[in-house]
Amino acid sequence: MTTPSAKPKAMIQDNTRCIGCRACMIACKSWNNRPADHTEFFAGPGYQNPVDLDANNYTLITFNEIVTGAQPDWVFGRQLCMHCAHPACASACPTTALTKTALGPVVFNESRCIGCRACMQACPFLIPKYDYENLNPKIHKCTFCADRIETGLKPACATVCPTAAISFGDRDDMVAEAKRRIATAPGTYIPEIYGLDDVGGTSVLHLSSVPFEQIGYITGLPKTPMPDLTHRWLRVTPHFFALLYAVFGALTWIMHRRSSRAESKDKDHTT
Amino acid sequence: MNWRVRLTRWDLILLAITAVGVVLAVVRYAGGIGSVANINNAYPWGWWVGFGIMTMIALGGVGFTITLLVEILGRHRYHVLLRPAVLMGLLCYASAIVMLMVELGRPWKVWMILVSWAPSAALYEVGWCAFLYLNVLVLEFAQVPLEELGWGRALKVLRVIYIPIMLLGVTLSHLHQSSLGTLLTLIPHKINALWWSDQLPLIFLFSAMMAGPALAILEHLVAARWLGFPPNMDMLAGLARIEAWLVGLLLVFRIGDLVVRGAVDAALSGTSFAASFWVEIGFGLLLPLVLLMMPEVRESRAGLATACSLVVAGVLLHRLNVAVFGLRVRHWETYVPSLGEIGISLGIAAGAAFVFGVLVRILPIHEELPPTSSAPESRAAAPAAAAWHGARGVS
Numbered sequence: 001m002t003t004p005s006a007k008p009k010a011m012i013q014d015n016t017r018c019i020g021c022r023a024c025m026i027a028c029k030s031w032n033n034r035p036a037d038h039t040e041f042f043a044g045p046g047y048q049n050p051v052d053l054d055a056n057n058y059t060l061i062t063f064n065e066i067v068t069g070a071q072p073d074w075v076f077g078r079q080l081c082m083h084c085a086h087p088a089c090a091s092a093c094p095t096t097a098l099t100k101t102a103l104g105p106v107v108f109n110e111s112r113c114i115g116c117r118a119c120m121q122a123c124p125f126l127i128p129k130y131d132y133e134n135l136n137p138k139i140h141k142c143t144f145c146a147d148r149i150e151t152g153l154k155p156a157c158a159t160v161c162p163t164a165a166i167s168f169g170d171r172d173d174m175v176a177e178a179k180r181r182i183a184t185a186p187g188t189y190i191p192e193i194y195g196l197d198d199v200g201g202t203s204v205l206h207l208s209s210v211p212f213e214q215i216g217y218i219t220g221l222p223k224t225p226m227p228d229l230t231h232r233w234l235r236v237t238p239h240f241f242a243l244l245y246a247v248f249g250a251l252t253w254i255m256h257r258r259s260s261r262a263e264s265k266d267k268d269h270t271t
Numbered sequence: 272m273n274w275r276v277r278l279t280r281w282d283l284i285l286l287a288i289t290a291v292g293v294v295l296a297v298v299r300y301a302g303g304i305g306s307v308a309n310i311n312n313a314y315p316w317g318w319w320v321g322f323g324i325m326t327m328i329a330l331g332g333v334g335f336t337i338t339l340l341v342e343i344l345g346r347h348r349y350h351v352l353l354r355p356a357v358l359m360g361l362l363c364y365a366s367a368i369v370m371l372m373v374e375l376g377r378p379w380k381v382w383m384i385l386v387s388w389a390p391s392a393a394l395y396e397v398g399w400c401a402f403l404y405l406n407v408l409v410l411e412f413a414q415v416p417l418e419e420l421g422w423g424r425a426l427k428v429l430r431v432i433y434i435p436i437m438l439l440g441v442t443l444s445h446l447h448q449s450s451l452g453t454l455l456t457l458i459p460h461k462i463n464a465l466w467w468s469d470q471l472p473l474i475f476l477f478s479a480m481m482a483g484p485a486l487a488i489l490e491h492l493v494a495a496r497w498l499g500f501p502p503n504m505d506m507l508a509g510l511a512r513i514e515a516w517l518v519g520l521l522l523v524f525r526i527g528d529l530v531v532r533g534a535v536d537a538a539l540s541g542t543s544f545a546a547s548f549w550v551e552i553g554f555g556l557l558l559p560l561v562l563l564m565m566p567e568v569r570e571s572r573a574g575l576a577t578a579c580s581l582v583v584a585g586v587l588l589h590r591l592n593v594a595v596f597g598l599r600v601r602h603w604e605t606y607v608p609s610l611g612e613i614g615i616s617l618g619i620a621a622g623a624a625f626v627f628g629v630l631v632r633i634l635p636i637h638e639e640l641p642p643t644s645s646a647p648e649s650r651a652a653a654p655a656a657a658a659w660h661g662a663r664g665v666s
C-alpha cells in the first residue's frame with residue numbers, strides 16, 4: 001500500500017467552526033455501515049441526537065447550551081475515539097483484540113474479542129460501546145477510518161465537514177496548525193489543545209471557545225499514559241513469580257526438615 | 272465412598288436458588304446480556320464482575336491461604352482445615368469461571384486468552400493464573416476421590432508432583448489476587464477516591480489472605496454443627512489469633528493508604544460513599560479486630576462465628592465498593608444491578624455450596640469424621656456414628 005506519508009496521523013476537531021450540522025455523524029454511519037436509529041427529539045440535551053455514543057454511533061456532536069453573551073448559545077462539542085498514543089483500552093485487552101497501528105488508529109479485531117469489556121472499563125474517554133442485545137456482541141467505536149487512511153484517504157467525517165471544522169494530516173502538522181490557530185485568534189479559542197498531551201497525547205486534537213468541561217469533555221485526566229498505572233505492577237510480575245516460588249520452596253524445605261528432625265528426635269527419645 | 276446422600280432441607284433450598292439462576296442464565300443465552308442485565312455502556316462490569324468474579328476469587332483465596340499456612344509455613348495443627356479449604360477454593364474458582372461464561376459477551380472465545388500474548392493486560396495475567404490455579408486446585412483435591420476409589424497409580428503420581436504443584440498454586444494465587452487489584456488501578460477517574468489507590472494490588476492480595484482463615488474457621492464451625500463433630504476450639508483459637516494480626520495489618524494499611532493519598536477529606540465528607548466506606552472499615556475490619564483480640568471471643572463458637580462472618584462480609588463489601596458502588600462515571604446514567612444479574616450470581620454461588628455440601632458427605636474431607644468408605648459394619652457399629660449419619664443425611 002502506498003501512503004503519502006507513513007508518519008502518525010491526527011485530526012483537529014475545531015469546535016469553534018462547528019455549526020452542528022452532523023454531516024460527520026452521517027458520513028461515519030455510512031462508511032462504517034451502521035444502521036439508522038429510531039431516536040426521539042429532545043431525548044438528550046436540546047437537539048443533541050442520539051443522547052450518547054452507542055454501538056450504532058461512533059461519533060456524536062454534542063449540543064451544549066452556554067451563556068457566552070446576553071443570550072444562551074449552542075456550543076458544540078464532538079465525541080469520538082481519541083486514538084491515544086498509549087491506549088488504555090488496548091493495554092487492558094487480554095487477547096490483543098485492540099491494537100494501536102503505526103498511522104495512529106486504535107483498531108478492533110473482532111475475531112480475537114472474548115467480550116470481557118475491559119476496554120470499555122479502561123477507556124478514560126468512555127468511548128468503546130457494546131451491543132448488549134446481540135448474541136454475538138462486538139465492541140463498537142470509531143476506527144479513525146483505518147481502512148481509508150491506509151490508502152491515503154481522509155477519514156469519512158473529515159471529507160464532509162462544510163465548515164472545515166475537521167482537519168486531517170500528519171500529527172506534527174496538525175499540532176502546529178492547532179497552535180497557529182490559537183495564536184492567531186486568541187479571542188476565539190481558549191489556549192488549550194485537548195489531546196495534545198492528555199493521557200500521553202492522542203490522535204484527535206480538540207479546540208474550543210469555552211473550557212472543555214463546559215461542553216461535556218472529560219477533563220482532569222493525567223498527562224501521563226494511562227497504561228503506566230498497571231505497567232508499574234505488571235512488569236515486575238515475572239520476577240515476583242520467580243522470587244515467590246523460590247522463597248516458598250525454601251520455606252517448605254526448611255519447615256519439612258525441621259519437622260522431620262523433630263520427629264527423629266522423638267524417635268530417639270522413645271527408643 | 273458412599274454415593275447415597277439423603278438431601279436435606281438445606282440442599283433443597285440451595286437447589287431451588289440454583290434452579291432460578293439456571294432459568295435466568297437460559298434467558299441470558301437466548302436473548303443476550305441485555306435481556307437480563309442492567310450493565311450498560313457506561314458500567315460494563317457491574318455486579319457480575321464485582322460479586323461473581325472479584326468476590327468469589329477473593330473468597331477462593333481460602334485455598335492458598337490455608338495451604339500456605341500448613342504446607343509452606345509448617346503449621347501442621349491446622350492440617351484438618353486443608354481439605355475443606357482446598358475444596359472451597361476449587362468451588363469458588365469454579366463459580367467464578369461459570370460466572371465468566373455468563374458475563375463474557377463471547378464465552379466460546381475465552382480460550383483466546385491462552386493463545387494471546389498480552390503481558391500489559393492485567394486481565395491476561397488474571398486469566399492465565401486463574402486457569403492454571405484452577406488446574407492446581409483440581410490436582411490437589413483429586414487426591415481425595417482417588418484415595419477413595421483406590422486408584423493407587425494416579426495417586427502416586429499426584430503425590431510425587433504435589434510439592435511443586437502446591438508451590439505453584441500458592442505463587443499463582445499471590446499473582447492473580449493482586450492483579451485483580453491492578454486491573455482497577457487503571458481507572459482512577461472512575462473509582463471514588465476512597466477506594467482507588469495505586470496500592471490496590473496489595474489491598475486485594477492482603478484482603479484475600481485475610482478472608483482465607485476467616486472462611487476456614489466459619490466452615491469448620493458450620494461443618495461441626497451440621498455434620499456433628501466437636502469443633503477443635505484450641506486450633507480455631509490459634510488461627511483466630513493469626514486472623515487478628517491479618518485484620519489489624521490490613522486496617523493499618525487501609526488507613527495509612529487513605530492518609531498518604533490525602534483522601535481523608537473524602538472519608539469525612541458525609542456522602543453515601545463515605546458511609547459505605549466506614550461500614551466497611553468499621554464492621555469489616557475494626558469490629559472483628561477488637562473481637563478477635565479478646566481471648567473469650569477466640570474461644571467461643573458464637574464469638575468466632577460473628578467475628579469471621581464480619582471479616583468475610585467486609586471483604587465482600589470491599590469488592591462491591593471498589594468495583595460497583597464506588598465506581599461512578601461522570602455524565603452518565605447510574606447503574607443498579609438487576610434482579611437477573613443478582614439471581615444468576617446467587618444461583619452459581621448456591622450451586623457451589625450445594626456441591627460442597629454433597630462432597631463433604633460422600634468424601635473424607637473432614638478428618639474429624641470416621642471414614643465413610645470402610646466396611647458396612649463400621650458404620651452400623653457405633654451408635655454415635657449413627658447419630659452423625661442422621662445429621663449428615665448419609666443413609
